Amino acid sequence: MPELPEVETVRIGLQEFLPSQTIVSVKSDWPKSLAVSQAVAREHLIGAKIESIKRRGKLIIMPLSSGYSVLIHLKMTGQLVYRPSHGRGFGGGHPTSSLINSLPDKSTRVVFELSQGVLFFNDQRKFGWVKLEPSAGLYANNAFLKKLGPEPLEHSYTFEQFAMAFKKRSKTSIKAALLDQTVLAGVGNIYADESLFMARIHPLTKVGNVSAVKLRRLFSAVREVMSLSIKLGGSSDRNYVDAKGNKGSYLKFAQVFRKEGSNCPNCSQQIIKIRVAGRGTHLCPHCQKLAT
DNA sequence: CACTTGACCTGTCCGC
DNA sequence: TGCGGACAGGTCAAGT
DSSP, X not given: OOOHHHHHHHHHHHHHHOTTOBEEEEEESSTTTBXXXXXXXXXXXXXXXXXXXXXXXXXXXXXXXXXXXXXXXXTTTEEEEEEEOTTOOSSTTOOOOOSOOSSSOTTEEEEEEESSEEEEEEETTSOOEEEEEESTTHHHHSHHHHHOOOOTTSTTOOHHHHHHHHHTTTTSBHHXXXXXXXXXXXXXXXXXXXXXXXXXXXXXXXXXXXXXHHHHHHHHHHHHHHHHHHHTTOBOSSSOOOTTSOOOBGGGGOSSTTOTTSBOTTTOOBOEEEEETTEEEEEOTTTSOOOO
């Protein structure tokens, strides 16, 4: 479920509470969720201090004082929810409008007991994972990180980089290329569909058949759509919540995603759902014509 | 090599 | 109400 805007929203939430806290204990009941041996955990995880919360693509990275970093991938249904210890609320006197009432629950896979609270990693489908790797050379050594394409929201990211990466995928569909994390990092199914609609490109269009003008429009659309979603706290279908357990509201503003059967906001023809690159894909067949 | 498909899991929804 | 099958926002291994 979580794509770049959701993971960034989680990161922002964790950043508020976790840095400088010490990890007291870590427990897991599903080995694949916590891919860290007991010995390594004892040596480099327990007793270490969390220094900061970073994000790369859809991956959360927490550098520790031990010289190791905790890596967390939420995949489809992962949640990272922080609960402060008794007497240490979220502050401001506001009640926490959390949608998750009591934790742990039946999808809790990993529990991090911290010096001032508890961090829960919940994951209904068990696709997500927590790993621990040395911080030195992490971005060059980690198999996932070293293949990851550029961050689309970095100011330094240019259209030329974007176009260059797509050029190498000229025979595949534009949607498959957008979802390819080695082309650019962080786009998933929701933002692929929304970006392609905004750029008026049919998802099945071969990359090589997308005009320069439309490719430039797509570059802007990806950044616009994901920036807006971060402002709105991401997209919540049924699983996604942020670090406090709150849902995001982006889907209220979605133009085509899960809108099949309703009218296109641009031309009022019916939005349809098809299958592209093995994924449910939403588009307006009138606004997004297949270029050949 | 580029590209596509199935597997990893649980839960929900839809049609019979 | 019960049951089978399709499907769900991600990524990797294995296939063509």
